[in-house]
Amino acid sequence: MRLEDITLRAGGSLVLDDVSLPLARGVTTVLLGPNGAGKTTLLKVAMGLVAPTSGRVDEATACGGAPRKAFVFQRPVMLRRSAAANVAFALRAASRPAATGEVDALLARVGLGSLGSRPARLMSGGEQQRLALARALARAPGIIFLDEPTASLDPAATKAVEEIIKSMIADGVTVVMSTHDLGQARRLADRTAFMARGRLLETGPAGAFFSAPATREARSFLAGDIVL
Numbered sequence: 001m002r003l004e005d006i007t008l009r010a011g012g013s014l015v016l017d018d019v020s021l022p023l024a025r026g027v028t029t030v031l032l033g034p035n036g037a038g039k040t041t042l043l044k045v046a047m048g049l050v051a052p053t054s055g056r057v058d059e060a061t062a063c064g065g066a067p068r069k070a071f072v073f074q075r076p077v078m079l080r081r082s083a084a085a086n087v088a089f090a091l092r093a094a095s096r097p098a099a100t101g102e103v104d105a106l107l108a109r110v111g112l113g114s115l116g117s118r119p120a121r122l123m124s125g126g127e128q129q130r131l132a133l134a135r136a137l138a139r140a141p142g143i144i145f146l147d148e149p150t151a152s153l154d155p156a157a158t159k160a161v162e163e164i165i166k167s168m169i170a171d172g173v174t175v176v177m178s179t180h181d182l183g184q185a186r187r188l189a190d191r192t193a194f195m196a197r198g199r200l201l202e203t204g205p206a207g208a209f210f211s212a213p214a215t216r217e218a219r220s221f222l223a224g225d226i227v228l
Contacts, residue, residue, distance in 0.1 A: 001067065001143060001174075006045055006055035008038075008198075015041050016052065017198040023143065023176055025067075028169055030185045030206070031178040033195035034227045039178040040074075042195070043145045046176065047071045067142030067174070068094075074148040076132035083107065083123065083131050084116035090138035106134045110164050126157025133164050144168065146177035150184065162187065182222070186210060194218045196227050 001023040008016040016038050023029055023046070031039040044050040046057060047069055059067065079086050084103050091098040091106075107113050110130040115123070120131060129149060136144055146165070150158040158181075165188060169175055179185055185192060189206035194215070201215045213219045221227050 001046065002058045003042070003046060004056050004058055006042070006052045006057075008041060008045065008050070009053045015198050016045070018055070019195075019198075019200045020055075021193055021200060021203060023174060024191075025142075025174055026172055028175040028177075028188055028190045029193055030189035030191070031176070031193050031195060032180075032182075032185060032221070034221065036197075037195040038198040039195055040147050043071070043147055043176065043178060047145050068139055069143050069145070070136035070139045070141035071145045072129075072132045072136050072147065072149055074151050076128060076135075078120035078123070078128055078131065080121060081119070082117050083112055083120050083127075086120045086131055087134050087138055090135035094139040096138065096140065106137055107131075109137065109167070110134045111160060124157070126153050126160060129153065129157070129161055130164060133161070137168070141173060143174040143176065146175065148178050148180065150179070150181065158184070182210075194221070196221075 003019060003021045006016050006019040019042060031042065033039055041050060045052050079089060084107065087103045087106050088098040091102055104113065107116050110133050112127060112130055115127065120128065123131065150161050153161065162184065165175060191204060192206045192209040193203040194201050196217045201217055213222060217227050
């Protein structure tokens, strides 16, 4: 997938300013930048949830198809039903069999195998986020977009979510995620994309970004300074 010259205007404001970003198959790309940089909006454009004012999302692949996509929000909405029923709904929505074995396998994959009968809305924040990941995996995605998936979680819950993300990566899923957790970005990213003021200021291998950021804004961001 490639984002080509993406510009988005909303309410007279320039939200995204001519952003081009390749998303290579099997590569984990982490979007970094201050609040209001446009990271979440860019993820939504890539998913097809928001239409850009100009530019395009090129989803063509070498075999002529487009990857199946999934999106996990920072604060996912749980359906008023059990954890298992949430996953079964996601399977049916993806036109996949919602058999008990399929549901149980997805719950087990995210560490919720014993909680299938629990009402989803009564689960902890970390459990809900893992359930949201199970619902996303029900789509058998080739590419998954994660919007700050551990932003409000404690360290233990964050570790559990990161382990699931690592398992997706190991299975060949292309992961594109935003985060404010620099440690998390170091642990998970193959490539980073640094944004500010709706613009993509630099992108490249994660190691190079963290060791020698190319722009003044990125250096300030990594130093913990305010980036305007």
